[in-house]
Amino acid sequence: xxxxxxxxxxxxxxxxxxxxxxxxxxxxxxxxxxxxxxxxxxxxxxxxxxxxxxxxxxxxxxxxxxxxxxxxxxxxxxxxxxxxxxxxxxxxxxxxxxxxxxxxxxxxxxxxxxxxxxxxxxxxxxxxxxxxxxxxxxxxxxxxxxxxxxxxxxxxxxxxxxxxxxxxxxxxxxxxxxxxxxxxxxxxxxxxxxxxxxxxxxxxxxxxxxxxxxxxxxxxxxxxxxxxxxxxxxxxxxxxxxxxxxxxxxxxxxxxxxxxxxxxxxxxxxxxxxxxxxxxxxxxxxxxxxxxxxxxxxxxxxxxxxxxxxxxxxxxxxxxxxxxxxxxxxxxxxxxxxxxxxxxxxxxxxxxxxxxxxxxxxxxxxxxxxxxxxxxxxxxxxxxxxxxxxxxxxxxxxxxxxxxxxxxxxxxxxxxxxxxxxxxxxxxxxxxxxxxxxxxxxxxxxxxxxxxxxxxxxxxxxxxxxxxxxxxxxxxxxxxxxxxxxxxxxxxxxxxx
Amino acid sequence: xxxxxxxxxxxxxxxxxxxxxxxxxxxxxxxxxxxxxxxxxxxxxxxxxxxxxxxxxxxxxxxxxxxxxxxxxxxxxxxxxxxxxxxxxxxxxxxxx
Ligand SMILES: [Fe+2]
Ligand SMILES: [Fe+2]
Numbered sequence: 001x002x003x004x005x006x007x008x009x010x011x012x013x014x015x016x017x018x019x020x021x022x023x024x025x026x027x028x029x030x031x032x033x034x035x036x037x038x039x040x041x042x043x044x045x046x047x048x049x050x051x052x053x054x055x056x057x058x059x060x061x062x063x064x065x066x067x068x069x070x071x072x073x074x075x076x077x078x079x080x081x082x083x084x085x086x087x088x089x090x091x092x093x094x095x096x097x098x099x100x101x102x103x104x105x106x107x108x109x110x111x112x113x114x115x116x117x118x119x120x121x122x123x124x125x126x127x128x129x130x131x132x133x134x135x136x137x138x139x140x141x142x143x144x145x146x147x148x149x150x151x152x153x154x155x156x157x158x159x160x161x162x163x164x165x166x167x168x169x170x171x172x173x174x175x176x177x178x179x180x181x182x183x184x185x186x187x188x189x190x191x192x193x194x195x196x197x198x199x200x201x202x203x204x205x206x207x208x209x210x211x212x213x214x215x216x217x218x219x220x221x222x223x224x225x226x227x228x229x230x231x232x233x234x235x236x237x238x239x240x241x242x243x244x245x246x247x248x249x250x251x252x253x254x255x256x257x258x259x260x261x262x263x264x265x266x267x268x269x270x271x272x273x274x275x276x277x278x279x280x281x282x283x284x285x286x287x288x289x290x291x292x293x294x295x296x297x298x299x300x301x302x303x304x305x306x307x308x309x310x311x312x313x314x315x316x317x318x319x320x321x322x323x324x325x326x327x328x329x330x331x332x333x334x335x336x337x338x339x340x341x342x343x344x345x346x347x348x349x350x351x352x353x354x355x356x357x358x359x360x361x362x363x364x365x366x367x368x369x370x371x372x373x374x375x376x377x378x379x380x381x382x383x384x385x386x387x388x389x390x391x392x393x394x395x396x397x398x399x400x401x402x403x404x405x406x407x408x409x410x411x412x413x414x415x416x417x418x419x420x421x422x423x424x425x426x427x428x429x430x431x432x433x434x435x436x437x438x439x440x441x442x443x444x445x446x447x448x449x450x451x452x453x454x455x456x457x458x459x460x461x462x463x464x465x466x467x468x469x470x471x472x473x474x475x476x477x478x479x480x481x482x483x484x485x486x487x488x489x490x491x492x493x494x495x496x497x
Numbered sequence: 498x499x500x501x502x503x504x505x506x507x508x509x510x511x512x513x514x515x516x517x518x519x520x521x522x523x524x525x526x527x528x529x530x531x532x533x534x535x536x537x538x539x540x541x542x543x544x545x546x547x548x549x550x551x552x553x554x555x556x557x558x559x560x561x562x563x564x565x566x567x568x569x570x571x572x573x574x575x576x577x578x579x580x581x582x583x584x585x586x587x588x589x590x591x592x593x594x
Contacts, residue, residue, distance in 0.1 A: 005586045061569035213541035228576035308594045
């Protein structure tokens with residue numbers, strides 16, 4: 001018996017809305033979980049999945065994807081690869097897996113909300129597959145990460161990190177909570193799709209796979225791309241949602257959802273992909289700089305998509321173009337100098353050859369961020385390791401929860417964005433982070449940054465108290481990934497002062 | 498966005514480097530003969546860019562590979578794409594607006 005083509009039965013099978021008789025529509029779709037923006041149900045029902053798939057085809061494709069990604073032969077080769085990998089790549093793998101694995105489970109929960117509370121049957125269909133995809137992403141990455149656990153205890157953080165109050169984790173959790181977990185299904189659908197999946201996951205899962213392939217880490221490259229083949233499908237849930245909002249007088253709301261979520265995720269990926277691509281990928285294996293990959297995937301591909309949907313580019317687009325060449329360089333300095341607050345072993349990646357690459361990709365780097373590294377370098381050359389760790393804690397942004405940083409050295413651009421509210425001062429790293437806070441102060445004002453917690457007594461006064469609070473026992477405190485030997489690339493040490 | 502800008506937008510799949518990826522590049526050239534096509538090569542992926550609109554039919558890819566290729570086979574090898582996608586049993590279409 002010949003099977004019907006999907007198009008011949010799809011519309012009929014999709015009609016799963018009914019007129020409720022035991023519960024009211026408001027009870028079925030409570031506003032906090034399912035905002036309708038005043039758009040009637042019959043309009044939401046016009047949601048037509050751009051990327052249609054039948055359950056049968058879905059299962060077949062996912063099984064084949066898994067078979068390709070999890071082969072035993074690859075696992076053996078992988079353990080061998082890891083043992084011989086450079087501290088650069090080990091730092092990248094540790095950072096990737098400990099930031100991403102549990103975030104995928106967060107995405108699964110968000111898609112679960114869309115599956116239950118989406119107004120349109122088509123949206124619920126896509127979200128069902130999206131939920132299954134995201135469960136897969138969490139599982140496959142934990143599996144790959146745990147293969148390394150016997151060689152390196154840092155991979156314990158793939159699971160553990162999400163349960164800690166480590167400052168980097170607070171930062172990521174705050175952003176994901178904001179866009180994916182404390183929004184109704186419709187809003188979270190637009191925010192997660194547009195702000196994360198159609199824009200930045202391409203950076204970490206496709207662009208980075210090019211670096212991984214150059215490094216010879218083929219199973220990591222394959223796994224990353226395999227995951228992104230799911231994203232490419234389920235992220236299309238955003239297109240009809242944005243179009244329905246725009247066509248029904250809610251363009252302003254849709255624009256704001258994109259502007260907020262995109263900025264929140266940019267800050268996260270700036271640190272994750274930015275440090276990963278421009279510092280942790282070994283120099284000889286770098287395909288492109290973060291700036292170049294951002295221009296290809298985000299400023300380019302995503303920017304064109306936003307405009308073609310009928311929205312405007314976010315108002316801070318010009319500032320973004322400046323930020324892609326600066327923010328992660330400053331964060332990299334912070335991550336290295338405050339290395340004990342990281343659970344992995346940070347890499348400086350500023351040997352003479354690496355600096356040359358940075359200067360070529362980011363003209364002016366030596367005169368700005370390089371000046372900070374000059375000081376770190378001189379201290380290490382003189383054996384003053386303690387001087388490479390600053391005593392005062394950094395200022396943390398009350399929105400992105402990353403370090404407030406400017407451009408150092410020759411073009412010193414200090415930063416001062418703050419809001420005074422209810423007797424206290426909130427600090428921000430940039431205008432967009434401040435703008436998000438001011439849109440809805442009540443939503444954000446109760447959250448205390450890690451520095452707020454140090455000053456209000458939640459965390460004890462000693463460095464040990466701080467690290468213990470962040471869940472870091474002694475062996476879980478970051479040290480220089482090269483034991484300072486990267487300095488060997490410089491001339492013989494100058495005489496100590 | 499103006500019509501001319503939409504016209505100039507290049508759309509199409511980003512394919513994993515490999516057998517299916519190569520076949521898709523060839524098929525897109527066959528399925529879109531009148532359009533301007535560019536292929537950008539990266540270490541682990543290719544970006545296929547077709548001016549205005551990009552059609553990819555399963556019949557053409559199947560022909561090139563000498564075996565049946567389904568949209569799910571394309572999906573497995575397509576980590577991203579540019580444009581708005583429309584997927585049916587026998588084809589994928591990438592639109593610029
Ligand atoms: Fe995912
Ligand atoms: Fe996703």
